[in-house]
Amino acid sequence: KQEVTQIPAALSVPEGENLVLNCSFTDSAIxxxxxxxxxxxxxxxxxxxxxxxxxxxxxxxxxxSLDKSSGRSTLYxxxxxxxxxxxxxxxxxxxxxxxxxxxGKGTLLTVNP
Amino acid sequence: SQTIHQWPATLVQPVGSPLSLxxxxxxxxxxxxxxxxxxxxxxxxxxxxSVGIGQISSEVPQNLSASRPQDRxxxxxxxxxxxxxxxxxxxxxxxxxxxxxxxxxxxxxxxVL
Numbered sequence: 001k002q003e004v005t006q007i008p009a010a011l012s013v014p015e016g017e018n019l020v021l022n023c024s025f026t027d028s029a030i031x032x033x034x035x036x037x038x039x040x041x042x043x044x045x046x047x048x049x050x051x052x053x054x055x056x057x058x059x060x061x062x063x064x065s066l067d068k069s070s071g072r073s074t075l076y077x078x079x080x081x082x083x084x085x086x087x088x089x090x091x092x093x094x095x096x097x098x099x100x101x102x103x104g105k106g107t108l109l110t111v112n113p
Numbered sequence: 114s115q116t117i118h119q120w121p122a123t124l125v126q127p128v129g130s131p132l133s134l135x136x137x138x139x140x141x142x143x144x145x146x147x148x149x150x151x152x153x154x155x156x157x158x159x160x161x162x163s164v165g166i167g168q169i170s171s172e173v174p175q176n177l178s179a180s181r182p183q184d185r186x187x188x189x190x191x192x193x194x195x196x197x198x199x200x201x202x203x204x205x206x207x208x209x210x211x212x213x214x215x216x217x218x219x220x221x222x223x224x225v226l
Contacts, residue, residue, distance in 0.1 A: 031211040031212060032211075032212060034214060034215065036217075041201075041220075041222065042219065042220065043119075043203055043217045043218055043219040043220045044203065044205075044217040045217075046214050046215070046216060046217075049213075049214045051212060089157070091157075091215075093211060093215070099145060099207065099210075099211040100147070100159050100162060100172070101147075101157075101159070101205075101215055102159075103156050103157040104156065105154075105155075105156040106156065
């Protein structure tokens with residue numbers, strides 16, 4: 001059974017700081033890994049998708065890496081801004097015909113002005 | 114472009130009352146559809162998924178059921194709500210292959226009193 005863990009559970013940083021969020025998964029037989037952002041009371045916004053054959057993906061100030069063999073991914077946020085404050089969720093897609101996502105519990109990020 | 118809708122946005126229901134939440138997707142055909150529940154401290158839990166009309170798979174035993182009467186319509190139901198059914202319900206869709214992103218709707222906040 002796939003399990004996804006995110007560390008830390010919460011992170012508070014001053015504006016402008018670079019930061020790294022961590023995600024680990026127990027079963028390396030994945031199709032891909034997806035990072036999401038969730039604002040309070042809202043749905044999930046997809047940030048980055050990394051296929052199992054890829055090592056990293058970049059979008060603006062965000063960079064996600066994947067080390068499938070060790071079951072780890074990181075989300076790097078450069079020059080953080082208060083608008084980056086949200087919960088960041090990592091999810092891996094694996095298994096059978098349903099292509100389901102297994103989620104971590106998320107990292108609550110607060111960027112202080 | 115594709116759009117996913119959920120309604121209602123919020124719902125307060127008494128224990129023992131019925132439930133019907135609706136999700137529709139626009140701009141795509143034959144999507145995989147998913148219902149998730151997000152409860153405080155527990156992360157996102159996959160409840161149901163569907164790979165086609167009338168095809169529903171349940172991930173966990175519970176007081177809920179799902180139906181897919183049309184290609185792009187997914188309904189979550191209950192005959193009698195329990196207090197433990199409270200949570201944030203998210204519908205998602207993805208193309209029918211494992212290498213694509215999964216996209217989420219805005220969610221429905223359900224409070225059972």
